[in-house]
Amino acid sequence: MSALHALSTAPVAHAGLDLARIRADFPILRQRVHGKPLVYLDNAASAQRPKAVIDAISECYSTYYANIHRGVHLLSERSTAAYEGAREKVRAFLNAASVQEIIFTRSTTESINLVASSFGGSMVKAGDEIVITGMEHHSNIVPWQLLCERTGATLKVVPFTDAGELILEEYERLLDSGRVKLVAVVHLSNALGTINPVKFMIELAHARGIPVLVDGAQSVPHLAVDVRVLDCEFYAFSSHKLYGPSGVGVLYGKQALLEAMPPYQGGGDMIRLVTFEKTEYADLPNKFEAGTPNIAGVIGLGAALDWLNAIGLDAVAAHEHELLDYATALLQQIPGLSIMGTARDKAALAAFTLQGVHPHDIGTILDREGVAIRAGHHCAQPVMQRYGVPATARASFAVYNTRDEVDALVKALWKVKELFE
Amino acid sequence: MNDLRDLYQEVILDHNKRPRNFRIIPQPTHKADGVNPLCGDRISVYLDIEDGVIRDIAFQGAGCAISSASASLMTEALKGKPVDEVEHLFEAFHNVVTSECECPRGLGKLSVLAGVRDYPSRVKCATLAWHAVRAALEKRKEPVATE
Ligand SMILES: Cc1ncc(COP(=O)(O)O)c(C=O)c1O
Numbered sequence: 001m002s003a004l005h006a007l008s009t010a011p012v013a014h015a016g017l018d019l020a021r022i023r024a025d026f027p028i029l030r031q032r033v034h035g036k037p038l039v040y041l042d043n044a045a046s047a048q049r050p051k052a053v054i055d056a057i058s059e060c061y062s063t064y065y066a067n068i069h070r071g072v073h074l075l076s077e078r079s080t081a082a083y084e085g086a087r088e089k090v091r092a093f094l095n096a097a098s099v100q101e102i103i104f105t106r107s108t109t110e111s112i113n114l115v116a117s118s119f120g121g122s123m124v125k126a127g128d129e130i131v132i133t134g135m136e137h138h139s140n141i142v143p144w145q146l147l148c149e150r151t152g153a154t155l156k157v158v159p160f161t162d163a164g165e166l167i168l169e170e171y172e173r174l175l176d177s178g179r180v181k182l183v184a185v186v187h188l189s190n191a192l193g194t195i196n197p198v199k200f201m202i203e204l205a206h207a208r209g210i211p212v213l214v215d216g217a218q219s220v221p222h223l224a225v226d227v228r229v230l231d232c233e234f235y236a237f238s239s240h241k242l243y244g245p246s247g248v249g250v251l252y253g254k255q256a257l258l259e260a261m262p263p264y265q266g267g268g269d270m271i272r273l274v275t276f277e278k279t280e281y282a283d284l285p286n287k288f289e290a291g292t293p294n295i296a297g298v299i300g301l302g303a304a305l306d307w308l309n310a311i312g313l314d315a316v317a318a319h320e321h322e323l324l325d326y327a328t329a330l331l332q333q334i335p336g337l338s339i340m341g342t343a344r345d346k347a348a349l350a351a352f353t354l355q356g357v358h359p360h361d362i363g364t365i366l367d368r369e370g371v372a373i374r375a376g377h378h379c380a381q382p383v384m385q386r387y388g389v390p391a392t393a394r395a396s397f398a399v400y401n402t403r404d405e406v407d408a409l410v411k412a413l414w415k416v417k418e419l420f421e
Numbered sequence: 422m423n424d425l426r427d428l429y430q431e432v433i434l435d436h437n438k439r440p441r442n443f444r445i446i447p448q449p450t451h452k453a454d455g456v457n458p459l460c461g462d463r464i465s466v467y468l469d470i471e472d473g474v475i476r477d478i479a480f481q482g483a484g485c486a487i488s489s490a491s492a493s494l495m496t497e498a499l500k501g502k503p504v505d506e507v508e509h510l511f512e513a514f515h516n517v518v519t520s521e522c523e524c525p526r527g528l529g530k531l532s533v534l535a536g537v538r539d540y541p542s543r544v545k546c547a548t549l550a551w552h553a554v555r556a557a558l559e560k561r562k563e564p565v566a567t568e
Contacts, residue, residue, distance in 0.1 A: 356438075357486070358462075358483075358484065358485035358486060358489075359485075360462075360485035360487075360543070360546065361429075361485050361486045361487070364425075364428070364540060364542075364543060365425055365429075368424065368425050376459065390462055390463070390483045390484070391462075419425060419426075419429055419434075420429075420434065420486075
């Protein structure tokens, strides 16, 4: 704890959060970079892990690790129970109807590729259309482009306004073609911070019998998600943005659809019976989990969810919202700074450009002040093209960030201006 | 702030603000694009080569201060030079921005970019324009990437 005070981050409680205690849970935050207290504002790229997650992984490897679903011995039984326990935690987190609807993957990217390959490969034909939006991450663009190349289907893109809000009339118009087989939409844009009205968009799609995949990579750390309220067919997210380990992702899918879909990869664990003539596939969710998964990683994700639930996502969201408002107000006072993405419904991050200074130079200078942000195209090059900029700088918030850290960001930005004047 | 001044020297800030030879050569003998996939920066270089000598060289594009200044300084350094010298100069320049060795003589103003060596993630910015020139001389059609 003394290290915390030495950094003089002086956490203040907001929205009922005990920030000092929360920060104390993150060993990595207690350090200096380039002689300055670390101010970690690159959470949209990857968040940090609390000690509870690090300990859960360490405990797994040091006391009960073995392969799952196959051993009759004690360690395998314990590992299987912990792994399947994490599945139940994810089910509860999303309020899915059944653990059979929760598939562990490597990442959001793999979850989307699974749907593009399995659902897309079996249900999409030449002449069909896939609808995405103009603010998608490359991982929700390229799998669909590959699918379109393979099948002769066409990709349709919902445009958005200067503020960064989807133009829903255009969306409806695209849905009305009668050829749309799937909608794939980002819940919270990593490039703009926009929260898209996915519930409404799903209703519009369902009115025409069209299933919807939601890319939840950025949304799950910041807003409570209930897949049964949303009624989406698929929901994808990554553990590493949710205070869990990297290398683990989740795909939620409605059971009936998952049952109708062919396997994604073949191998061990996903079969019931194999002969050289024919293979019978395992039931859900194993059908989609070929091979030995990231066992300790999944268990770590379960620990991250426990940790997050103890704080409560509503309290997290309220705190982050307040930070974003505070940051936005201060950033707007910097001459020449423009914020990209000013949607009414927005969360967790501020992307911006500074006149006369390239985002990469901003990133380098801020780093020397201890402030870690992202500078670049954020794997959303079409968004950059939409605004006619090569890149932006992005500060993104997590539950452990403080107002003082926002002050450090803003102070460092004034230094950038001073240097480039 | 002081060590940042080592990177962002006055000469660099000046070339960033007012890049030299920042234009298009309408009918170049050689031309190529360079992209930095990390940040999406893209520059085009144009050369007019006659009898093995670089008569004119220019560039266009958007980039960070390091890549813009480096491109600008490069055009100044290469104008009037025999084509044979490009490879040698690039090598010397590359050494300066990546290693602790003594600055080779004859690099002139280019050595203001030596501060880049303390910022490994920025080396690609400093060498982007040079990669593009090399690609232009090899008459490559596809844009070259720094990685
Ligand atoms: C909106 C969005 N979708 C998808 C992804 C891809 O996530 P991953 O790299 O974990 O697969 C990201 C990560 O940056 C993202 O922000």
